[in-house]
Amino acid sequence: MVRAGAPDDPTVSTPTERLSRQLAFLTECDRLKGVRRTTYLHDGSRPENSAEHSWHLALMALLGGLPPGTDRSRVTALLLVHDLVEIHAGDTHFDATPEALARQADQEAQAARTLFGRLPADQAASLRGLWEEFEAQRTPDARYARALDALQPMLLTWGPGGRGCTDRHPELTAERLLALKRPRLEAYPDLWALAQQVVTDAVRAGLLPTAPVTAGMKLRLSP
């Protein structure tokens, strides 16, 4: 049962109330600009935040041909909202344990109720639906959006002029990276070819080891 004044109250319908709720939602969303990702900007100067990351993904969706059965405006909408729940739940590491991922999923479901509940009921349902679609990964739009989300950090870190991340993630090898990305990218031959090319170039440039870098290795390299 919905109580009057509850966040998902469907009786909120006057224009003023709608605007006031949208305003509360939009100012709260500003906090996504303060959620730090593990990926650094291309110039290595600082960690990327989830708001600018979402913009970069939506820009990628504007470029080039989308796979058959996908719709550009829906892919874009999915990308714009896919990280919003991190405002309350934070970001996860690319290599998180299954337990950490399960905990994160619980926190994100709670965060979705709080955040989208700020909106008038119809808009809450619409935006929450986009977030759930991205999470469920059952539609072609959601899978393609997730593929762009998997590719973008690779472009920042190892794309032309990139600096790698061996200092922050010495355990990350070319093989491990491709194994992590393959399930997201393999269905899209262009994206998967690009990912493999980026990794090949990064290994050649010495930005990505093919075996883990350890303090021991450095010692062995000393004369």
Add this chain to the structure above:
Amino acid sequence: MVRAGAPDDPTVSTPTERLSRQLAFLTECDRLKGVRRTTYLHDGSRPENSAEHSWHLALMALLGGLPPGTDRSRVTALLLVHDLVEIHAGDTHFDATPEALARQADQEAQAARTLFGRLPADQAASLRGLWEEFEAQRTPDARYARALDALQPMLLTWGPGGRGCTDRHPELTAERLLALKRPRLEAYPDLWALAQQVVTDAVRAGLLPTAPVTAGMKLRLSP
């Protein structure tokens, strides 16, 4: 005449060349995350950058009813690319002189040639077309996108919980702010009503003066 290898060379058509050009463009676009705006985040912690600003605008375009004659996916696309040329040309102050604005327009036209020229010719034309449409302000989509662009900094600065900007812009009064925003917002009754409400609330909360704040005023208030 287009020389082979020039940035707008239409002969670039192999999949590998296309991907390589898109990659160069996308990594260059990362620099928009380093372009500082005059607006601060809602929590006042730092200036907003143009990439996260573009995301916030695209999120606003997802919400609520768009005016008749506008298309949500086109408005979103305009918002995603509208600030890209700032990578090379920088942002302008909300209150810049006509001379500064003319200089900025020249720099942005040059920046557009450089930046969009990184892409394969068909995509360069498409993204450059979006940027030109936004700048020209002749279509309903471009005008509505520009209205959101005018409203968003108001929400960050004076929306519920906002901190105002009297410390940074003591010359800015409620009257001046509304005079600056009116040409962009007046055609959209909901947005204009919201802007006026935000200003009224900010004046009441002491976050926006109705007359310029000067050192003299502070002296006069002393006993």
